[in-house]
Amino acid sequence: MSGWPAAGRAALFDFDGTIVDSEMVVASVLLELLAEDGAVATLADIGPVFGGSSAETYRVWTAILTRLCGPNVDVADMDRRLEERSAPRLSTAPVRAGAVELVRAARRAGWRVGLGTGRRRAQLTAELARLGLANAFDAICTVDDVAHGKPEPDIYLALADDLDVPPARCAVVEDSLPGVRAALAAGMPVLLCPSPVTAACHFPAAVRRIDSLTMGLDELAGLLDDEPPNILVV
Structure with a gap:
């Protein structure tokens, strides 16, 4: 204009x-899930992926999960679990x-x-x-x-x-x-x-x-x- x-x-x-x-709600759930999968992570490890919604963000997300969980990590499954567990907590x-x-x-x-x-x-x-x-x-x-x-x-x-x-x-x-x-x-x-x-x-x-x-x-x-x-x- x-x-x-x-x-x-x-x-x-x-x-x-x-x-x-x-973000703290989702991050807390993510750290729980990573711990359940045997990964050790902190907020500093996962912070860079928060706030993005692009293809580049997904590449960063995949790279972070691969580094923390290994090359065989199922990113789609982590996405599903994260959404399912976060949703009830996000409502408050x-x-x-x-x-x-x-x-x-x-x-x-x-x-x-x-x-x-x-x-x-x-x-x-x-x-x-x-x-x-x-x-x-x-x-x-x-x-x-x-x-x-x-x-x-x-x-x-x-x-x-x-x-x-x-x-x-x-x-x-x-x-x-x-x-x-x-x-x-x-x-x-x-x-x-x-x-x-x-x-x-x-x-x-x-x-x-x-x-x-x-x-x-x-x-x-x-x-x-x-x-x-x-x-x-x-």
């Missing part, structure tokens, strides 16, 4: 691991501290707000309703809406287009390595708040890293070279 407003700015949020603490995954407050503060400050996720849209719709966030975003882009998921830039570029804000004026809030790579490939500044699952990943230097989303709005404004808005996060 053309005609982006010069003063326009947007906050784009990842979902899993950024807004909702779902809590929001991350400060995440909802940051979304609401950005909107009060006049930002456009988008959600970009590797989730399927049907799953996401139910989760947003459960968390009371069904109407919290001006635009939503899921893996169903683009040709390539993260770490490709498609999701975040589609959001910028939907929000009518240039990519350079979109600050992305992410927790994962594939998500960070997607945002940077889209030409967007990144506020990184890793989850416990992704904390040990080796992230690019071109991000601003914080430990908590509680004071994230000032950080977002700084990414776009704005004066921090006079908004109290409550």
Whole structure:
């Protein structure tokens, strides 16, 4: 789209691991399954695969399982077991501290707000309703809406287009390595708040890293070279 407003700015949020603490749920199940199969693994071993939804992510996933379990690992069977055991626990995954407050503060400050996720849209719709966030975003882009998921830039570029804000004026809030790579490939500044699952990943230097989303709005404004808005996060 053309005609982006010069003063326009947007906050784009990842979902899993950024807004909702779902990655720890899945990671805990995965570590259980690996232990049952005789593999020894830590969060640092599996963290790099979280947050991605592309063919590249699947290659990384396969390589991690092969390294941990050996060349005869059945990746499809692990996928099935992981999904079956994770699903009941994901239905009660809590929001991350400060995440909802940051979304609401950005909107009060006049930002456009988008959600970009590797989730399927049907799953996401139910989760947003459960968390009371069904109407919290001006635009939503899921893996169903683009040709390539993260770490490709498609999701975040589609959001910028939907929000009518240039990519350079979109600050992305992410927790994962594939998500960070997607945002940077889209030409967007990144506020990184890793989850416990992704904390040990080796992230690019071109991000601003914080430990908590509680004071994230000032950080977002700084990414776009704005004066921090006079908004109290409550």
